[in-house]
Amino acid sequence: MERLEVKNLNHSFGFSEILRDINFTLNKGEVLSIVGPSGGGKTTLLHLCANLLDVEEGLVINSFKKTAFAFQEPRLLPWKNVVDNIALGLIAKGEKKQLAREKSKEIALTFGLDKEDFEKFPKDLSGGMKQRVSFARALVTKPDLLFLDEPFSALDIGLKKELQNILIKKIENKELSILFITHDLMEAIRLSHKVLLLKADPGQIVNSFSYDLPQNQRNDEFVYKQTADLLQNKSIISTFELELK
């Protein structure tokens, strides 16, 4: 069974300790969220898992075959048009250019991009459009494991929901496992099987919450209720420093 396993992971930048003794396992078909305050080492943890940073201490074992990454900002290549930006992920996998473009056009349509947008450069796209392209680029390769670094944080609620629904559909079909970083508890509850709480200075996992209801049955009521519950939780209050001062 494919999985991502993190064991006794520590990480420091110079003398400042960023992560201390992180342990978790992400199984196939699961969505694991890591929530915590900004600047708490979440992104570092994600970069270590995605092999964008070298692991110094501990183990990261990734047996998923295909991974993809969606960043907080769209990070599109400014000199490539929409289709070529999406095709980048396929070209990296050695796909022929023509075929890669065809597939990219196909997926672009499912992500709410229009035919007229295909030849546009990123400078002519709105922020939401760019993030659609970024998502399409990550998902066009049909990854088994998707790393998400707060990709919804700058989007309006409609687009947020639209992109989340695309992910939920893929989760339902067990096509996709996700490691999701966010500071938004509601997002985490809507999408995840398991939520890990990462406290800052140094980053340590202090609590974990599981949600068994299938994602497509989670309505707003469920999400609000669970969020309200979480906000009462002592570990959440102390990690996010929610107590009144």
Next chain:
Amino acid sequence: MKFIIKLLKDFPAYLFSGWGAIASIFLFIACWDMGNQVYGDLVLPSPKETFKTLYLMLHDEAVWLEINTTIYRAFIGFSISFAIGTTLGLLAGFFATASIMSRPIVTILVGMPPIAWIVLAMIWFGMNDETVIFTVVVASFPIIFVGALQGTRTIEGDLKQMVDSFELPFFQKCINLYFPHIFSYVFPALISGLGMSWKIVVMAELLASNSGIGSALSIARSQLDTPTALALVVIMISSLMFIEYIILEPIKREVEAWRD
């Protein structure tokens, strides 16, 4: 191939947008004619006379020979600075120490007046092709070098990380990320380097050679032949404008369409 077709397709529209430019050139010529009426033929020959001289000159094979000599020198000089400038610029960009060390040297090269280089080159190489080509190289090399250096230094970490996350092979990284980024810096530098070469080649010829447009200009000066001098200036300017507006600008529009 697709790029060339697009370039040709957009070309007529681009040319049509040139009416404004042509109007302003005619306005300039009108002012020139006024100057002629005020100062007389010896100081400032009329545009008509200048263009008549130009017409006669262009039918003279000897003049074409001079033009070719100048083009040859500018081209060789520019090619050498292109080759050395981009290579060294890229190398310096990849190593932090090299880029810090090259900064002051570039400042010296840029700051040194070309006329000083001409004097040195005359001492080193004598009065021939090498002197002119050398001057062209030292004058346009720093511009291209700085362009390549900055292009290499400024590759965005974010985009690099994105490309890494897709595990692009090195070759693909080059053609998708490094080359377009560096090119976006080198291309404008090449254009200014080319303009610089063209100006410097004439100056160097005027002082240090007995062939080429520059030396023809020097002869015209010694004979007080103002119409010929002006006709030569017209040749220089129109060839520069041809290169800049007819060849380079349309290419620039296509390759930089993605810019804001």
